[in-house]
Amino acid sequence: MIPTLGLVGILSFYPTLKGIILSFQNYTVFTFNRIEFIGFDNYIEVFEDPVFPEIVKNTIFWILFSVLFQFLLGFSLALLMWKPFRGRGIYSGLVFYPWALSGFAIGLVWSWLLNGQFGVVNDLLMKLHIIRNNINFLSDPKKALFSVILVNVWYGIPFFAIMILAALQSIPRSLLESADIDGASGITKLFKIVIPYIKPTIVNTILLRIIWVMNFPDIIYGMTRGGPADSTNILSVYMINIAYYESNFSKSSAVGVIILSILFIYTTFYLKITSKGEFEI
Amino acid sequence: MREKFYIKIIRLILLSIFLIFSVFPLVWIFLTSIKPADEVYTFPVRYFPREPTLEAYRYLFSFANFGVYFKNSVMVSMTASIVSTYFALLSGYVLARKKFKFKKLLILALFFAQMIPSYLIMIPQYSMFSKLGLIDKLTGITIVYMGIGASFSTIMARGFFLRIPRSLEEAAMIDGCSEVSALFRITVPLMLPGISAVFSFSFVNTWNELFTAVLFLNSDRKMTVPVALYSFISKAGIKWNVLSAGLVVALLPTMLVFAFAQRFIIQGLTQGSVKEV
Numbered sequence: 001m002i003p004t005l006g007l008v009g010i011l012s013f014y015p016t017l018k019g020i021i022l023s024f025q026n027y028t029v030f031t032f033n034r035i036e037f038i039g040f041d042n043y044i045e046v047f048e049d050p051v052f053p054e055i056v057k058n059t060i061f062w063i064l065f066s067v068l069f070q071f072l073l074g075f076s077l078a079l080l081m082w083k084p085f086r087g088r089g090i091y092s093g094l095v096f097y098p099w100a101l102s103g104f105a106i107g108l109v110w111s112w113l114l115n116g117q118f119g120v121v122n123d124l125l126m127k128l129h130i131i132r133n134n135i136n137f138l139s140d141p142k143k144a145l146f147s148v149i150l151v152n153v154w155y156g157i158p159f160f161a162i163m164i165l166a167a168l169q170s171i172p173r174s175l176l177e178s179a180d181i182d183g184a185s186g187i188t189k190l191f192k193i194v195i196p197y198i199k200p201t202i203v204n205t206i207l208l209r210i211i212w213v214m215n216f217p218d219i220i221y222g223m224t225r226g227g228p229a230d231s232t233n234i235l236s237v238y239m240i241n242i243a244y245y246e247s248n249f250s251k252s253s254a255v256g257v258i259i260l261s262i263l264f265i266y267t268t269f270y271l272k273i274t275s276k277g278e279f280e281i
Numbered sequence: 282m283r284e285k286f287y288i289k290i291i292r293l294i295l296l297s298i299f300l301i302f303s304v305f306p307l308v309w310i311f312l313t314s315i316k317p318a319d320e321v322y323t324f325p326v327r328y329f330p331r332e333p334t335l336e337a338y339r340y341l342f343s344f345a346n347f348g349v350y351f352k353n354s355v356m357v358s359m360t361a362s363i364v365s366t367y368f369a370l371l372s373g374y375v376l377a378r379k380k381f382k383f384k385k386l387l388i389l390a391l392f393f394a395q396m397i398p399s400y401l402i403m404i405p406q407y408s409m410f411s412k413l414g415l416i417d418k419l420t421g422i423t424i425v426y427m428g429i430g431a432s433f434s435t436i437m438a439r440g441f442f443l444r445i446p447r448s449l450e451e452a453a454m455i456d457g458c459s460e461v462s463a464l465f466r467i468t469v470p471l472m473l474p475g476i477s478a479v480f481s482f483s484f485v486n487t488w489n490e491l492f493t494a495v496l497f498l499n500s501d502r503k504m505t506v507p508v509a510l511y512s513f514i515s516k517a518g519i520k521w522n523v524l525s526a527g528l529v530v531a532l533l534p535t536m537l538v539f540a541f542a543q544r545f546i547i548q549g550l551t552q553g554s555v556k557e558v
Contacts, residue, residue: 005372005387007365007368007427007428007431008390008391008394008428008431008432010428011402011406011424011425011427011428011429011431012394012397012402012428012431012432013390013394014405014409015401015402015403015405015406015409016397016401016402016405018402018405018408019401019402019404019405022404022405073299076295077299080292080295080296080299081296091296091300093539093540094300094303094304095299095300095303095304096303096539097303097307097536097539098303099485099539100485100532100535100536100538100539101489101532101535102488102489102490102491102507102531103489104489104491104507104510104511105489105507105510105528105531106306108510108514108524109306109309109310109528110306112521113306113309118322118326120309120326123326154302154303154306157299157303158303211395211396215396215398215399217400218491218492236398236400239398239400239401240400240492243400243404249404252400252404253401253404256398256400256401257401259398259401260396260397260398260401263396264393264396267393267396
């Protein structure tokens, strides 16, 4: 127990504490030899940033749509894969592999695939006569957020599918067979037996996923770095950009503390409503 | 019968759509990696290279030093994952089997540790490690990586231990095993799926980690694979065929681990972190 506690303590909790302290100071590249406490100035600066409301809106969109579609498509994929078929092992390897990729690399590759001028996706859609003109997936501020969400969905489907598939396989066969005898239709079975049975898995997966997606700037960083015109800027990307471009480490820590507080409140709240014996940590 | 046939066809079509959607980027990267440089940017887009070549791979390993980065990454990820898996097993065992004060609080703390944005702790970590002289050292980044998945791995490992009946160990102890040898002789072999799951999970995570590595490693010979790929794009534009070759090579170990341990990862994620009814 001690080594893990030590690791988590020294490498996570202690730096978090330092990070929180940092967020109340004025640590930038220009002031590193005279760091002072400046109270809530960094927070005020963040909240008063004219793009802040848009960033919050983007973050909510990002989480909501990413997780929603990851879940819906992952669930469908799991249902499709439920009944064994020939080659399921290889099939699952090929369908689940995005899970093993690095977010940044995914972002990079997709930004190339979705390129407005010479992107492959445009070319394919044109050849299939689905579109007439190239779509500027990433350079049009109105479409960019949806493009990065699309990629995040692509990345997240396997995770949901894996979890839900495993839960599906734990449903006792007898339960479904007796439903068959009673003449239940596919849809009735889905809503009356399958979904209630795997509900804990669904709930927990969504909870975990929301936390991860909130803390997951990698794809956006690989694709747009928050642009164009902040249209894909979310809190975690904003935080990195402040650290990298403004070199204002205290302000970026303040954003980090904001993220952490939101997640903290969210999780506590979430556990309160769902922890009727379902949640197990 | 007829309806069943229709359902089969629909299922087949949907499964194929999912397959195409997920595999298409991978196919594209692979095709690009075997294109000669002048075929990469052809317009209109050319899908299959006219003259497939290993030029990009040769460039990658000779000029771009990719072999060194690959070795660095293997060393860092392997060491970090083995150590953190070992720790996770021991702590997971204690959390699953022992009763002690503050246990609930500890579990909760591990759970909350997962919410900390890594970017919040990166700078304090950096100053900590620079005081220890561990910046730009593979040892330093290895230590940071041990901490990355520690909390999740522990929670996962605990879940596995909870599934193994306590009575098995007790029986072994009655037969004269000490507690530790009961753990290693009886429980650990039963835990093999769990161990592989925890290991693969932390391996994949550390193998792909970019931002901390970019901050911690700055000399050329110390770079890990993600940092090297990252540097390919900043150095005078992107050479897509070389980058693609790099991505293919970078994918191999995680694909390997994934193919080998997929079954266990699936079990690990569901049984370890989530309780089924």
